[in-house]
Amino acid sequence: xxxxxxxxxxxxxxxxxxxxxxxxxxxxxxxxxxxxxxxxxxxxxxxxxxxxxxxxxxxxxxxxxxxxxxxxxxxxxxxxxxxxxxxxxxxxxxxxxxxxxxxxxxxxxxxxxxxxxxxxxxxxxxxxxxxxxxxxxxxxxxxxxxxxxxxxxxxxxxxxxxxxxxxxxxxxxxxxxxxxxxxxxxxxxxxxxxxxxxxxxxxxxxxxxxxxxxxxxxxxxxxxxxxxxxxxxxxxxxxxxxxxxxx
Numbered sequence: 636x637x638x639x640x641x642x643x644x645x646x647x648x649x650x651x652x653x654x655x656x657x658x659x660x661x662x663x664x665x666x667x668x669x670x671x672x673x674x675x676x677x678x679x680x681x682x683x684x685x686x687x688x689x690x691x692x693x694x695x696x697x698x699x700x701x702x703x704x705x706x707x708x709x710x711x712x713x714x715x716x717x718x719x720x721x722x723x724x725x726x727x728x729x730x731x732x733x734x735x736x737x738x739x740x741x742x743x744x745x746x747x748x749x750x751x752x753x754x755x756x757x758x759x760x761x762x763x764x765x766x767x768x769x770x771x772x773x774x775x776x777x778x779x780x781x782x783x784x785x786x787x788x789x790x791x792x793x794x795x796x797x798x799x800x801x802x803x804x805x806x807x808x809x810x811x812x813x814x815x816x817x818x819x820x821x822x823x824x825x826x827x828x829x830x831x832x833x834x835x836x837x838x839x840x841x842x843x844x845x846x847x848x849x850x851x852x853x854x855x856x857x858x859x860x861x862x863x864x865x866x867x868x869x870x871x872x873x874x875x876x877x878x879x880x881x882x
Contacts, residue, residue: 818871
C-alpha cells in the first residue's frame with residue numbers, strides 16, 4: 636500500500652465518523668451513502684445486542700444513545716454480534732445509570748452466546764467418585780459462564796424482558812445475581828444468590844472443588860454448599876480442569 640492510498644483510507648474512515656479534520660472529503664458526492672451505512676449497521680447491531688436497554692429507554696432515546704456511541708466508538712470487528720463492549724460505561728457517563736445493569740446483563744448474554752464450547756461436569760461421572768476424589772477434583776468455570784451481581788430491580792426487569800431461561804417462573808424474591816451458562820446450544824440463565832456468585836468467582840481459575848466450596852462458606856457462612864454446587868452443576872456452569880496444583 637502506498638502512502639497516498641493509506642492517507643486516503645485514513646481520511647475516508649475519519650470522515651465516516653464525522654471527524655472535523657476530514658470535512659472536505661465528507662462533502663464529496665455520494666459520500667453520505669457510505670457514512671449512513673456505517674452508522675445504520677452500528678445502531679442496528681446495538682439494538683440487537685442490547686434489547687433490554689432498548690426496551691427500557693424506548694426506541695427514540697435508544698437510537699440517539701446508539702448513534703452517539705457509534706460515532707465515538709465505531710465497530711472494529713466485522714462480526715457485529717460482538718459489538719458493544721463498553722456500552723454500559725457509556726450509559727453511566729450519559730446519565731442513564733438506570734440502564735447500566737441491564738446493559739451489563741445484555742452484554743453477558745452476548746459473551747456467553749459467543750464463547751467457546753466445552754463439556755460441563757457430568758453428574759453421572761461425579762457420582763462414581765469417592766469422597767476424597769470428589770473433594771480434590773480440579774474444576775473451573777465453563778467458558779460461557781457469567782455470574783453478575785446487579786440491582787434486584789434490574790435482574791427482575793431483565794428476566795421479564797428475556798423470559799426465564801431455565802423454565803422456572805420468577806418467584807418475585809429479591810435476586811442478588813444472574814447466572815448465565817451455555818452448556819449446549821443455547822444460553823441459559825437464572826437468578827441466584829450471592830453464595831452461587833461466590834462459587835463462580837472461586838472457580839475463575841482451576842481449583843480443587845473442596846477449596847472452592849470452602850471459599851463459598853467463607854463469604855456466605857449460612858449457605859448449604861452442597862445445594863450451591865448442585866445449582867452450578869445443574870446449569871452446566873463448571874467444567875473439569877486440567878490436572879494441576881490445588882489452590
